[in-house]
Amino acid sequence: MKWFYVYNDGTGGSQPPEAAGGRREELMRASEKAYTTLRSDIVDWRLPPGTVLAEVELSARLGVSRTPVREALARLSAEGLAEPQSGRGTVVSGISLDHVDELFELRSALECRAAELAANKRDPEVFLELHRQLGDAGRLITDADPARHDYYRLAGELDTAIDTAAGNHYLAQALKGLRVHLVRVRRLSKDNPARLRDAAREHADIALAIANGNAVVASAATTVHLDNSLRRLLAGRAAP
Amino acid sequence: MKWFYVYNDGTGGSQPPEAAGGRREELMRASEKAYTTLRSDIVDWRLPPGTVLAEVELSARLGVSRTPVREALARLSAEGLAEPQSGRGTVVSGISLDHVDELFELRSALECRAAELAANKRDPEVFLELHRQLGDAGRLITDADPARHDYYRLAGELDTAIDTAAGNHYLAQALKGLRVHLVRVRRLSKDNPARLRDAAREHADIALAIANGNAVVASAATTVHLDNSLRRLLAGRAAP
DNA sequence: ATAAAGGGTTGTGTATACAGAAAGCTTGCC
DNA sequence: GGCAAGCTTTCTGTATACACAACCCTTTAT
Structure with a gap:
C-alpha cells in the first residue's frame, strides 16, 4: 500500500516529515514550525523579554494545537530563551546589558x-x-x-x-x-x-x-x- | 470554594504541584517524575547507551501517559542524555572513553x-x-x-x-x-x-x-x- | 531461491477533552 | 468604604483518540 502526503485538515493528522530542519513551512512538523517561529520571534525582539507565552493563544496564532506548542516551549526553556513562570505559564527570558x-x-x-x-x-x-x-x-x-x-x-x-x-x-x-x-x-x-x-x-x-x-x-x-x-x-x- | 489534592485515578486529572523539584514522588508532577526517573536511570547506567526509549513502553512502566513522557524525553534530548533517532524514536545517547x-x-x-x-x-x-x-x-x-x-x-x-x-x-x-x-x-x-x-x-x-x-x-x-x-x-x- | 509488493503491526505526531489550579471579579458583611 | 469569601474565567497538566509512517512478515512472481 502507498502513503500520500496530505495537508492537515484540522481534524487530526500530521504534516509530512522531511527530516527535522527542512525549509518549507508546509513540510515541517507542527512542533518544528512552532519552535522555529517562536525562536526567531524572540531572537529578533518581536517578542521582547517578559512577554507571556500562553499556550492557547500561541496555538491559535500559529495554527497548531497545544501539544506541539508545549514541545516548542520546552525546547526554548532548555535553551534559556524562555523561562517557566513560578506558578503558571512561560515568559520570554530577560536579557539586559547589565549581565x-x-x-x-x-x-x-x-x-x-x-x-x-x-x-x-x-x-x-x-x-x-x-x-x-x-x-x-x-x-x-x-x-x-x-x-x-x-x-x-x-x-x-x-x-x-x-x-x-x-x-x-x-x-x-x-x-x-x-x-x-x-x-x-x-x-x-x-x-x-x-x-x-x-x-x-x-x-x-x-x-x-x-x-x-x-x-x-x-x-x-x-x-x-x-x-x-x-x-x-x-x-x-x-x-x- | 476549597480545592483538595486527590491522587490520580487514571481517568484524567493531575498530581499536586509542590514547586518543581519536590522530593516526594507522589507530590511531583507526572512529567517531573518521568524526567527524574529516566535521568537517574541513564546517569546510573541502568539504561545503557543505545537503549531505545519508546514512549508507549515508558508510559506503561512509569505509570503516566505519553504526554509527560514526551516532555521528559524532550528535556533529556536537550541535555544531551538522549538523542532523537533518525526516523523514529529516541535512544539513550552514547558516551565512550574515546570522546x-x-x-x-x-x-x-x-x-x-x-x-x-x-x-x-x-x-x-x-x-x-x-x-x-x-x-x-x-x-x-x-x-x-x-x-x-x-x-x-x-x-x-x-x-x-x-x-x-x-x-x-x-x-x-x-x-x-x-x-x-x-x-x-x-x-x-x-x-x-x-x-x-x-x-x-x-x-x-x-x-x-x-x-x-x-x-x-x-x-x-x-x-x-x-x-x-x-x-x-x-x-x-x-x-x- | 530471491526479490519485490502488499498487508499487518506497532509507534510517533498531533489534536482534543477534561480535570485541577491560579488570577480576577463580584458580592456580601463588617 | 474596605475586606474577605465565593464564584467565574482562564490557564496549565494530563490522558486519550486518531492519523500517518516505519518496520516486519508474508506472499507471489520471475
Whole structure:
C-alpha cells in the first residue's frame, strides 16, 4: 500500500516529515514550525523579554494545537530563551546589558579554547583564505547594506571554521547554544561602520594566528577582540 | 470554594504541584517524575547507551501517559542524555572513553575560567576552610565507604563554592549541564584509594590558590588536576 | 531461491477533552 | 468604604483518540 502526503485538515493528522530542519513551512512538523517561529520571534525582539507565552493563544496564532506548542516551549526553556513562570505559564527570558559581561566571560572561555585547538590543528589553508577576505571586509561595510549581512556572514564563516578545526563536539555544542543569546544581545545596541571595520581587523588577526599555528596568539587575539566587542556593545547602547 | 489534592485515578486529572523539584514522588508532577526517573536511570547506567526509549513502553512502566513522557524525553534530548533517532524514536545517547578527552577539553575551559574568576573575588574564608578539609580527605577515603560518598561530597562543595564565587550565571549553567555527563563517565572506570587521595591533594591546591587570590595558579592547578583526572580515568577503564 | 509488493503491526505526531489550579471579579458583611 | 469569601474565567497538566509512517512478515512472481 502507498502513503500520500496530505495537508492537515484540522481534524487530526500530521504534516509530512522531511527530516527535522527542512525549509518549507508546509513540510515541517507542527512542533518544528512552532519552535522555529517562536525562536526567531524572540531572537529578533518581536517578542521582547517578559512577554507571556500562553499556550492557547500561541496555538491559535500559529495554527497548531497545544501539544506541539508545549514541545516548542520546552525546547526554548532548555535553551534559556524562555523561562517557566513560578506558578503558571512561560515568559520570554530577560536579557539586559547589565549581565552581558557574564555572557562575554563565558564566550571568552569557550572561544579562546576553540581558537587554541584550531591553531594546534595546523591546517592553514582555510584560515589564510578567511584572513584575506577579512582584510578586504572594509569594502563590505557600506551604507548599501545597512544590516551588514555580508560582514556577519563572513564572521559566521570564521566561527564555523574554528568550530570545525577545533574538532570538539561538546565545545561546538556549547558555543552554538551561546550564540543564540549573542544574536539577541546584538539588537540591544547600534553599530557603526568604523567599529565594524575594527572588528573585521580583529577577526583577521585571529584567522592569521590560527593559520600560523600559534595557539597563544590565537587565544590572545580572541581575548582582545571580545573585550573590544563588549565595550563597543556597551558604548553603543540604543535608547530605551 | 476549597480545592483538595486527590491522587490520580487514571481517568484524567493531575498530581499536586509542590514547586518543581519536590522530593516526594507522589507530590511531583507526572512529567517531573518521568524526567527524574529516566535521568537517574541513564546517569546510573541502568539504561545503557543505545537503549531505545519508546514512549508507549515508558508510559506503561512509569505509570503516566505519553504526554509527560514526551516532555521528559524532550528535556533529556536537550541535555544531551538522549538523542532523537533518525526516523523514529529516541535512544539513550552514547558516551565512550574515546570522546572523554573532548568532554574534558570543554570542562577545562570552563573550570579554569571559573577558578580564575573565583580567585579574583578575594574572598578567602570559604576556600581556606575547604583547603583544610581537603588536606584531611585522606582519612575519608577508606574501605568503610566504597562509594566514596564523603569524598565526592567534599569535591562537590568545592565546585559549588567556585561557582558561587565566580558569580557568573551563564558559566554556572554551562558547568551544571556538563557535570551530568561527567557523573555518567565516572561509572565507566574504577577508582582506587591512592588515586582519590591524589585527587584530593590537587583539589586542596586549587582551593589554596583561590584563597590566596592567585588566578594564574588557580587556573594552572585546575589544568593539572583535570589532566591527571583524565589519565586516571583512562587508566582505570573497567572491563567491557 | 530471491526479490519485490502488499498487508499487518506497532509507534510517533498531533489534536482534543477534561480535570485541577491560579488570577480576577463580584458580592456580601463588617 | 474596605475586606474577605465565593464564584467565574482562564490557564496549565494530563490522558486519550486518531492519523500517518516505519518496520516486519508474508506472499507471489520471475
